Amino acid sequence: MASLDAISADKNIVDRRKLPRNKDLSAVMRGARDQLMERAGGNHLERELLFMHTRALIVNTATFPLLIVMIAGVGVFSGFGGSIIVWALVTMGLYMLLGLLARRLAKRGIANRHVHKWQMIFLGGHFMTSIGWAYFAVLDCAPCGISYYPVVKAVVIILAMAITAIVTSALRAAILAAFTLPVVAYTLLAAKQLGSPLSAIMVVMLFAGLIFFYLVALRLNQSVAITLALQAEKDALIAELETANAMSDEGRRRAEEANLAKSRFLASMSHELRTPLNAILGFSEVMAKEVLGPIENGTYREYASDIHASGEHLLNLINEILDLSRIEAGRYTINEEPLLLADIANECIHMMKLKARNKDITIVPQFEKGMLRIKADERSIRQIVLNLMANAIKFTPTGGRVHIKVGWTAGGGQYLTIRDNGPGIPPEEIPVVLSTFGQGSIAIKNAEQGTGLGLPIVQALVNLHDGQFHLFSKLREGTEALATFPRSRVIADEARHRGHPQRKAA
Template identity: 60%
Template sequence: MSEITAQMVQRGRGPTAEEAARRRKLARDVRSARERLTSSTGLERAFDYELLRVYAQYRLGAFLPLVLLAFSIAAAAVFWVPVALSAAWCAGVLLVAGTVAALSRAFLRQDPEAISLRTSRRRVIVGELVQSTSWALLVLMLFRIDAANARTFVMFVLVIVAAVTTMLAATVPVAAYAGLLPLTAATASLLWLSREAESVLLIAMAVGAQLFFLALSKHLHTSTVAALQSRAEKDAIFGELEQAKANSDEARRRAEEANLAKSRFLATMSHELRTPLNAILGFSEVMKNEVFGPHAAPSYQEYSTDIHESGLHLLTLINEILDLSRIEAGRYELNEEALLLAYVVEECRHMMALRARAKNQSFRELVDPSLPRLFADERAVRQVVLNILSNAIKFTPPGGEITIKVGWTSSGGQYVSVRDTGPGIPEDEIPTVMSSFGRGSLAIKTAEQGSGLGLPIVKGLVDLHGGGFQLKSRPREGTEVVVTFPAARVMDALPAVTGDGAAPPPRPVRAA
């Protein structure tokens, strides 16, 4: 039968984070490709609308400057043509510019979902063509004027209008072409009236400048599209973050509900399990000790012993699960008092001495006798030391040595170190050993009895004290567990009594 891995369990619960991200990216790509196929410009529909919207904003904002430019050109043209003709040309330009501005305002006020992008784009192209043609009519107005400065003036105006047109219509490239075509044709028509080399060179430069403005508008269009894509990606990321936050809040709510249900279940089951378990332990102990007389068969005593030991193991497991549950839920309350760390460690060593002696193991103690008292929960500290010593005895081979160290840390705190001469733990198995119900390959191969909760409980209790936990191990080099307590929990010893019998006030707890 194949082994069920954590990846398979996770896959059964739903897609992983990487799979979900890949699916979202694939969905965006498919949606983008579909919109490009249905778009006449090869871009997404949202981009088509945004480009037209930017064009409308440009045209609407440039209306007043264009009015001033038309008035200025018309006023300057009266030096060569009659005022009525100049005013008529100016009125025509303003009429077309006003119509384009009005269409742009109407476009911006419409609902984006109700707009026909194809029709709007055609209106933009026709509007640019008509508007540029109205400006280019300036050539016909001054065509009969035989003055070099008049032709220079017209050429200068056409270059300015070409620059303005290509910049304003840059977001709609076809409209930029349509707007530049009449202006370029009008500029080239000046060659019919110019025979001097200098005039021909100026006209050629003017046409080249107009083409340069067209190339510049292409770059502006590319930059605008890139900015829209960047904004779309940013909006997509923000949307994903909001969705992830909503999912996280929902997951947190469910986790809190599950944690509350787990706590209620454990509180109920602990009572329901301990009641019959105490009866099993009591009766099995009576049978094991043959209180009411010897057994008829010797095997009955072995069975009662096995029942009693199994019951004790089950009771220990229940207590560990409850302790870990309270620690994870933040409901483990510390009953702090002043204690001697070296004394607690010595008591724990004495309690575990019988188990170590059964495996012919020896203890080597290196304890600093000058350690002052520690402000901590004695029951929790005792459980920490017992769990560490129990693991060391369990995995140290017969005849091995266990080293216990108690002393000062470099920051002024106190530490407990337990090092064994066992086979060690591979580096890749340390996270497994530190997880709840996690057991290393050595424990599984040797069928060592245990729930896999000892080290997680130790780390949780040490964290509640604000201390540190460190596991050092290498294969065939043994394992060392170091537990540290912060300097803030170390209490200075009371000062000696002075000669007059008066003692100074006690010193406060040493700061961290």
């Protein structure tokens, strides 16, 4: 559709003029994305994982002491004596030191550059707790008389491994730091008991458990890292949207200010320009017609006529600009009344006959019979027909023909079409000539006078009447302008009493 093409052309023109602003917007959004993604990776991700590890230690402060108390209680009940109590006190003290370290880091905070340092400090803290579990691994209880005591120790150590793997998954090497030494200590103790297959099996289970729970911690760590990366990406997208929204709001504000300034300018200039122009037109007409007496010099008379013609041209230009501005601003009001398209077309043909005769152009009217009245603004419809006829006569060569048709559309509406046999318009230039102040290459080449406002005004006025405007043209074959008005514009009272044929627009 030509109207859609025209709108697209206008948008393209605006976009080309605002490329620097679009580049700025892209640069800002790209900078926000890069900055946030840089934060999401590298030291920032490691720092987030370290803080998650710190929070996990603080939340689970009572988990390990409770486990140690339970183990010590069972040991005392089994006959361990004071050795199990000493182990419990030493190990709980080590875990308390690790918890105090976590609380200190949570209060103090940490910069990205100190992340690696604090990771090593925490790994050192977990290694200290490994001393307590190594002590547990070498404990012996001959008085207990429990034959499967090595199995109990191995199960307890594996249970502690499982809890540590879950709690400290944000620092994946923590489980290795906390349980490598106990497993080695258990292995060395089992090596002294040669020939004990049960101890050998427990050693294998401990090493397998250490590797398994390290892999579990590694998987959990990777899942947390992916979650943090996705969160950072979401934050980046939110930042981009906020940036784009802020720039859009700023652009809308500037556009509203510019539109307000344009409205004020036009309101002021319409009065400031028309007042002196009316005086120029009046005095020049008086001089050209020699109302106050004859002018001896004929050149002066010609000058007066030229002044009057130029003034009328300038006044028409101002009126066109103001009409288009009012339409774009939604302030153009139409006074609907019943009228016949054919009658308006006949009046316009009569007005344009002299101009057509000067170029030896024949105007060929072709109106369908039985046309009904439509609800429309007479001034607007007359301006549509006059603008289209003026364009057709302007570009039709001497001796050519201009066809004007009025008829029914297939949908029950009415159409008006004006066709000439002029040079035509290249298809790619149709959106240009339908845009504001747009002129085709043929008009520019032939130095045809015009403002480039006629067709945009026609298109806008047709749209105000809920219609559609199309422009069809081929080079060296001519141009056809088609304005269609919907069925809803046809007056229903007449339509019920009079039948009418339906024809598709030419």
